[in-house]
Amino acid sequence: MTAQPAAAPTPHPFTLRLALGLVGVLIAALTSGLNDRVTDIALADIRAAIGVSYDQGSWIVSSYQAAEVAAMMIAPWFAVTFSLRRFSLAVSTGFMLCGILLPLAPSPGSFIALRVLQGVFGGSLPPMLMTVALRFLPPPLKLYGLGGYALTATFGPNMAASLAAFWTDDVSWMFIFWQVVPLMLIAMLLFGWGLPQDPLRLERFKQIDLFGMLTGCSGMALLVLGLTQGERLDWFDSPAIAAMLLAAAPLLLVFLINEWFHPLPLFRLQMLSRRNLAHGLLALAAVLVVSLSGSALPSAYFGQVEGFRTLQFAPLALTVGLPQLLIAPLVAALLNIRWIDCRWVLAAGVALLIAACLLGMQITSDWARQNFWTLQILQAFGQPMVILPILMSATSVVAPPEGPFASAMFNTVRGFSSVAASVLVEVFLSHREKIHSNILLDQAASRPWLMSAPSSAEASASRPLLMDGSVSSSENLSGFATLVKHQAIVLSLSDSWLLLIAFAALLLLLTAWLPKRVWPPQTLIQPASSTSRK
Template structure:
């Protein structure tokens, strides 16, 4: 082998059988994403049932995410080597088995071990969806396949809150893990029946990038755990965080140097010289960050200000999640029209996201669920418009033999960005809440008249009366402190919406400057690398 990508395999005719095989891969990938978010949301119930402390519970989430993202780096390589069908069936079965065993874990160490295994199997599934879409779908429907991949970022995460509430409130906490078993069994059957069986390519082990696998996966796993645990352990004030961060950066630096020169790398970094590919990775990270304005911020408001449980605000997330089944294919159909430029579709989606954030920035403590409906509807259209457009632009410069490289890079960026974006918003909310809380308390202490008659009355109405009919000053102060805390949360969420407007604006500027015009796959235009800028 000379280290160059193999010639593209002979295309398989697109039949109903193959289509059902692709549906199986889609079900598996969506189930993987749902499991990650559902177990995160239902963590408190799981901790209580398994007797795990808060600190231990944070590691249950961290190790899963670390194993998941690290596996995304290597899954396409192993899928090509062992064949797509065998590899997909194997990881689907492994994912279901670990989910079945988790509720029976006898101790914390067993829980951690099973979560790492489940993260490895779960992280291998989303890259397979992009790989099969790029390989098996004929040009006229390729964008519909990419819109199905976009569902893993738009549909799954927004369905998780409702599922988590349903399992924990109505069925049983065990189903937080057992929920994966039925869909994975269906996915395994469809994959085994529908996907064609490629020959194995064990000769690739002669050029295996073992050094890259060790340095890249280790570095990414350590970086993910640093992000997941940083706020809890006070970042650089923690020796553990410092050690993990420095080790991860050193390992990833060595990994990227190795990938540039290796004859059969995991990441083909030379693809970044293609402007659309570089733009796609940058914008994908930005979209996942801005998308938190439709999930994390409303959840924070209702949980911390209104005191709602998950089941009470889960319908808001459904407003974004369920319409994706229609909106994502609709966006793909529009982008299949030659006269529609995906750059402007992306920019329009970013404008909708920025507009929804601008509305959210007007948040007050009087808002109810009805105030969020228009914000969520704008998000429901904006998210798929951006993600499907990014996928169309970036994959247009990828040749069929380069599909596994693109899949590894895209999914690793997607997995890392989801964790990093969540950490960014969480830290921003926390620090802005502290800032506003201190500011409000300082102003109240220095200028007592700022405690208005309305806030005093609010505190008085809810404060209990003493036997002589007077109001306890201690209770009054306590209720005033609660009002300050609620107001600081509202202001911090408003600030977060404004921050995300900045991200959306940056994405538009990148789209205007960096990518070149591309056309739908079926139009047979010359590759974008040779097309003049329009």
């Protein structure tokens, strides 16, 4: 059976009512992202409140992320089938109800089960934002809509630290989950009133890709669980991790083969032959790794070296998050100028991120918050300058009826890459810290006198870490151990910024080789298929 061509949705005039509906979808998507990140940051407080160990608590985050990424794969299909408005209202209601019930869960098991269910609902919301932006926004405003989608990757994660600190330190841990209620009510009111009501398309169930849903969602969920729990359980030395990862690989392979031949797939893989779309997916994965240089690495320094609570370094993340509300629209306006090539804007953004990483590599144990301001400002401008051109270039070769396929692929790549990037940096930091600790201990054993702490991985090979007096003295042992640990963390952070520079360089190479020149959406020249080859 061959695939039937998708019918183009009926165009709707862009009115204030529709605009408010799109704002509602944006609020819902941002709330979903904030909920995920805030819970991750405040996990220690949540574990203490519900009485679970560190090992049990790790499943609170892992299970949510697995359900979230799996839901991103199937949400656009159901949104087309039931209509955007009905589906968005349903998943938003479920997401909000789970948030209300989570602090009231009677046991850790029921808490995690509710968290999985909330992950399914929460993962369904970001694809709705891209879908409505591609479908309803007129060409002159399309880039601003994509800028709103970019905020879910740049604004939300950098606001989460402040919100987590506020709820846990000043109010109650329960509001980590209850904070979604007013935001989701506002969002549902807006898109319930503003989005047009499409008819039900239940005939699509005759061609439902049930096999693809089962293999794809289960394979992706197992892969996410395996990655997020792998370091804690010692990877393939754990039968559970080995079984998860070894089962995920064939499931995902079968899923991709099925999608290629299915008449009504979740992913239309044939679209990847368009170079700009293929570049967009690869570049999005790379930039999500690089963007951790502005969030995860400074947080690791302040939390592990300075011993700060979240509230004390949260303002630093705000310097990246808050400016996005202004910078993202400005970048969209810049990309709307016909003679500006979005590839050059992307390259300039990557250059800013590389500059931030180069500055970060100079980190020492004497750094304080003021040493990070320049890095964060570079991040604030660099992130939207990278993400928006990626979205513009990739969506330029996507026709409106193909929006749900593009949304499913983009959001799945985005969700999985966020998880994989965090795991990569966490594992790299941990392993580099062990290596530097061994080097520093060897040096101290051979030359026990005081020298200044090294500021880079290369310096550690030539500068020994030494104490005042004998390191074997009982009064110095505790201080010596702390000093070694802090210096090892600092050196591993420097190495991590170097690793992220490698990903940024890969992103530049991809941009130079793969995508073709595109023009702003409102420019009336040639069809997208021919335009993309110029």
